[in-house]
Amino acid sequence: MVGEPLIRIRDLRKRFGAHEVLKGVSLDVHAGEVVSVIGASGSGKSTFLRCVNVLERPNGGTMDFEGFHFDYEEGARRQPTPAQLRDLRARIGMVFQSYNLWPHLTVLENVVEAPIRVKGERPAEAREKAEALLARIGLAEKRHAYPSKLSGGQQQRVAIVRALAMQPRLMLFDEVTSALDPELVGEVLGLMASLAGEGMTMLLVTHEIGFAREVSNRVIFFDQGVIAEDGSPGDVLRQPSSERLKQFLRRVL
Numbered sequence: 001m002v003g004e005p006l007i008r009i010r011d012l013r014k015r016f017g018a019h020e021v022l023k024g025v026s027l028d029v030h031a032g033e034v035v036s037v038i039g040a041s042g043s044g045k046s047t048f049l050r051c052v053n054v055l056e057r058p059n060g061g062t063m064d065f066e067g068f069h070f071d072y073e074e075g076a077r078r079q080p081t082p083a084q085l086r087d088l089r090a091r092i093g094m095v096f097q098s099y100n101l102w103p104h105l106t107v108l109e110n111v112v113e114a115p116i117r118v119k120g121e122r123p124a125e126a127r128e129k130a131e132a133l134l135a136r137i138g139l140a141e142k143r144h145a146y147p148s149k150l151s152g153g154q155q156q157r158v159a160i161v162r163a164l165a166m167q168p169r170l171m172l173f174d175e176v177t178s179a180l181d182p183e184l185v186g187e188v189l190g191l192m193a194s195l196a197g198e199g200m201t202m203l204l205v206t207h208e209i210g211f212a213r214e215v216s217n218r219v220i221f222f223d224q225g226v227i228a229e230d231g232s233p234g235d236v237l238r239q240p241s242s243e244r245l246k247q248f249l250r251r252v253l
């Protein structure tokens, strides 16, 4: 791809105690790209996503994103400040495997919370936008319901819409369909596919190889804390070069 990437990550490292989980990960993602991350359990995929929005603080490497330059080397002076982290997380949306909506807030309250509290949007304006987003996913009539009254698929779609309400520049998805009953997976993948079609930049960890193949521009194979393969879905999924990726694909396909 040409031009400046939206996000540029170089040599990112993360360890927990003596266990080095990310061993130097470098990745550029350009605006509009949809990048699927695949790899065995424990290979560091979630840790990587959590490092991107600094839910985990890396131990080394750099990240550039929308004018931020973070340097995580020990002793570096460009560690993110609390204000930068708030700003960063307002621009990077994240959705997890467990749809962690706030149980004590209604669907609508869940969606307007961050735009009002973090971005200072006027409540009426936030509410209008939230209602439009909920209508888009067919859940307008559930806006006053509590999350426990929704199916898993509905909750996960609300979680996605809640992130979208912040108008993020980048969306991170970590196995967002893994906890769903099989019949509910499709509605969540469908929403993600439509976001991809609208040009949303997405970095997603998924075991849905069919989705990775059809929706993403790029597939990355994580293996033991490094990016072992990175290429088009056709190359990575149909002509894997490493034996370890072949083994992985045999297990999940």
Ligand code: ADP
Residues within 6 Å of the ligand: 016, 021, 039, 040, 041, 042, 043, 044, 045, 046, 047, 048
């Ligand atoms: P994946 O998402 O690919 O399954 P993870 O990033 O969740 O992998 O985990 C990679 C490794 O890091 C695992 O060995 C896991 O046990 C370890 N790990 C993840 N988070 C922590 C943590 N907070 N403390 C200690 N070890 C962790």
Ligand code: MG
Residues within 6 Å of the ligand: 045, 046, 047, 174, 175
């Ligand atoms: Mg994970």
